[in-house]
Amino acid sequence: MSEIPPLPTPDFSSTPVKDNSIVIFPGHLSRAFSYFTGKQTDPKEKVSSLPPLPPDYPKPSGSNQPARPRFEQSFEVGITRKFTRRWPRPQAVRHLSSISSSSTQFGDLVSIASEEPALTLERPTRWTTHKWVLLASIVMLIGYGAVVLVYSILVWFGVIQYAEVSYATDYDVLVLSTLAGSLLVFSSLVGITGTLLNSRPILAIYALLLWPAFTALLAVIYLAYRRVTFSLISTLDSSWTHHFNDATRLAIQNALHCCGYTSPLHSASPSLRCYARSPLPGCKGTLLHFERTKLIQVWQSVFALVPLHLYIMIAALLCANHVDKRFGKGIMPRNYWLSTEDVRREAERLGKKIKVAPPEKAFDRGA
Helix, strand or coil: CCCCCCCCCCCCCCCCCCCCCCCCCHHHHHHHHHHHHCCCCCCCCCCCCCCCCCCCCCCCCCCCCCCCCCCCCCCCCCHHHHHHCCCCCCCCEEEEEECCHHHCCCHHHHHHHHCCCCCEEEEECCCCHHHHHHHHHHHHHHHHHHHHHHHHHHHHCCCCCCHHHHHHHCHHHHHHHHHHHHHHHHHHHHHHHHHHHCCHHHHHHHHHHHHHHHHHHHHHHHHHHHHHHCCHHHHHHHHHHHHCCHHHHHHHHHHHCCCCCCCCCCCCCCCCCCCCCCCCCCHHHHHHHHHHHHHHHHHHHHHHHHHHHHHHHHHHHHHHHHCCCCCCCCCCCHHHCCCHHHHHHHHHHHHHHHCCCCCHHHHHHHC
């Protein structure tokens, strides 16, 4: 039976010899390599400060501390930029405030390798001219859209004067005006959301929603103008005789203070003030004057909004793609894509610099 030689036992009584040629950063490497191995480190772990450099390093002018060496930068897209930089750099911002490298998972290791700041926080300073023009057009849109919608709702609930007459005689115009006001308000909300978020897809939806709203406005103009110009009298005669029921006639009689259509004996709805020998006049003349005045006001008011709405549509088409100074879709070029091979080469480079071998097993398992 062969004897097993005893393992060498280090001499703990002797003073350890310090070797300045090997530098190890356990805090930095454990957090950096835990990203590839899947092990989570304690977030409360304190990051140790960088060790002092040997005194033989040259000191910069005006400083008592030795200057740290800079690593050579290649002409290719560096791994550090792939880790810490975003492409393309937003030009709509002017001031960038750097986040402390210790707040990132492996920002310290990257700072050691490249002496460049880690991830940056963008702070916008000034909007573009196109964005201001777009915002002004959206404010105008939500202004007259809210007016149209509120007026239609007040007519529906009978709040304004002669709302019962408008509801009975111009029901189709009231429905279209409510639809137009709803589309205008909804489009403006979508537009203000896309403008504040600098979202071009949302602004594209906003520019598309302006077309059905414009169609609804044109439909209101067409119905009101055609009715008041060509067929107002015949439409009122037919509606009073064949389409209005007793409740509708009674509501019109009470609102206009009249009885019957041409006289109290012509298709009248009896009430306490409307009977066969009532002194009240017929409703035809009063109703005709009211309808002519109201429809003219409606189509002229809505027609005045057409040039403004056309301006808003043109502003949306021209300015929706220029809310910021980003060119194109902002897709990262293939040269800036981070691959497994890039991470492996960067780890090997860092291992050579700090005299620590990279965890090959971790890369093999991650690949």
